[in-house]
Amino acid sequence: MGETIVQKLFRSKLGRAVKPGEIVVADIDLAYAHDGTGPLAIDAFRELGSNIVYDPSKIRFVIDHASPSPNEGASNLQLKLRAFAKENSIRIYEVGEGICHQVIPENESLKPGMFIVGADSHTVTLGAFSLFATGVGSTDFAEVMTSGKLWFKVPEAMKVTLNGCFKPGVMSKDLILRIIGDVGADGATYMSVEFQGEGVKAMSMASRMTVCNMVVEMGAKNGVFPLDEVTVKHVDTSSLNDKSVFKPDGDAEYATSLSYRLDELEPVVAAPHNVDNVKPVKELEGLEVNQVFIGSCTNGREEDFEIAAKILSRRGVKKGVRCIAIPASRRVFLNLLRNGIIDKLVSAGCTVTHSTCGPCLGVHFGILGSGEVAVSTSNRNFKGRMGNPESSIYLASPATAAASAVEGVITDPRKLIGG
């Protein structure tokens, strides 16, 4: 019987074949925590009775969630993170450098087959680079800082076969929302979600990151794309002899299989208050919007702002609507400055600010008022997620978000790009 991608990742890590359900201990190649989870991981490290970080070269901290600090409580938690990093020679990415899931792939040497854990559920984003990446809690993170290892149950896998190409105005965000809507918020619990088929080839690394980012919203343990011509431009394959090693076998056994034609997809949104409450944009067109947020680890990359700027520069943000645009990293911000996209966004009336997770989880920058409606390109629309349980959040692609900012109501972006 052939192997799924995740079985191959475990085989490459352990040097032997594994079966789903097997419990194994694996060396962790890279582990990162942020200002929301790092301070508790430091407490957990001390609770475990640990004094010495096993291998600081494999640990990173990123200050991105409440960044820069909005209050003294957060400031003191960040001081704790900085002090621990200094004391233990841990590299820390500071305020403004970017969101962890963007900063790590931009700055660290990623290799296919790596095992990466992050003290954040959206660590699954990194599976786009043909590696195993999953989110852990603070005690598990403390265990990695203590021993460099963690136990895993080898997951079953879900195969998602993609064919065709996205039509104009439809993005990878629409694909992953559609999948979550189809399988439900617990439809992939504990599984490895593996994307394959002809349709994968045309997907950029940024689009793949968007897709992997949200597999946790259907309960998955990890998401992964096979290693191909797109991946190799973004990873270090110098120590990899056989580049086909992270592709599934034709006869691999999958627990579930789904199939999508990308050209048949349409713009969708996840309506309040669950990510699997997915509806075509056309069913909600005309709903008044107070705030639009374009950014986050899900959709804060160059291609996301390029399409948004294209749509927004037509007529600009509608009077009375607030449109907040936040690049996912300083590098993305600089690239957008250099290619004129920031100029277009600001000219259109967007509030463009430094990289932070802030609005996505209601920490700061854009907390909603009671009764307000937001369209957000982030990954969660739970009640109260953007800081106010009396508000409503619709998750959408950057194209749909930008079109909704232009019209002041939820709008199908295909109307504004002539697609």
Add this chain to the structure above:
Amino acid sequence: MNLRGRVWVLGDHINTDAIIPAKYKFRTGDFKELAKHVFEDLDPTLASKISKGDIIIAGRNFGMGSSREHAPRVIKEAGISVIVACSFARIFFRNAINVGLPVIEVKGINKYFKEGDIAAVDLEKGIVKNETTGIEFKFSPYPSFIMNVMRVGGLAAYRKSLKK
């Protein structure tokens, strides 16, 4: 380990923001303070009504969302002794075990309890009983290693107990 307490019934897909809104973990690391906000966006009065030893019975996918370990820690701090749900989200389940909060899966359990019932859970024997109605359910008990983690109150205490 025998746990007995008053029941709170929660629905399906209780997410980590509903357990503890993200904004509070960026204000303090003090769990006594955080526990005042447990389940706030679900029901702002719930935190003040939960007493030590109470039991949560819930539907599918309890704890979906964030990896924040604050979620099981805050529930434990609030006094909840065990959560019995139809199913759990993966990261929450693992975090709960690590912090010594018993989490038990029993399919369909939420249909057989209502708020205020008295539940009794025997972790070793694998039995959940609704003492108010008399109905009983079986589950697979934890392996002995996890039972030992639960007895001492979490992975950190367990590791310390090994060093002694």
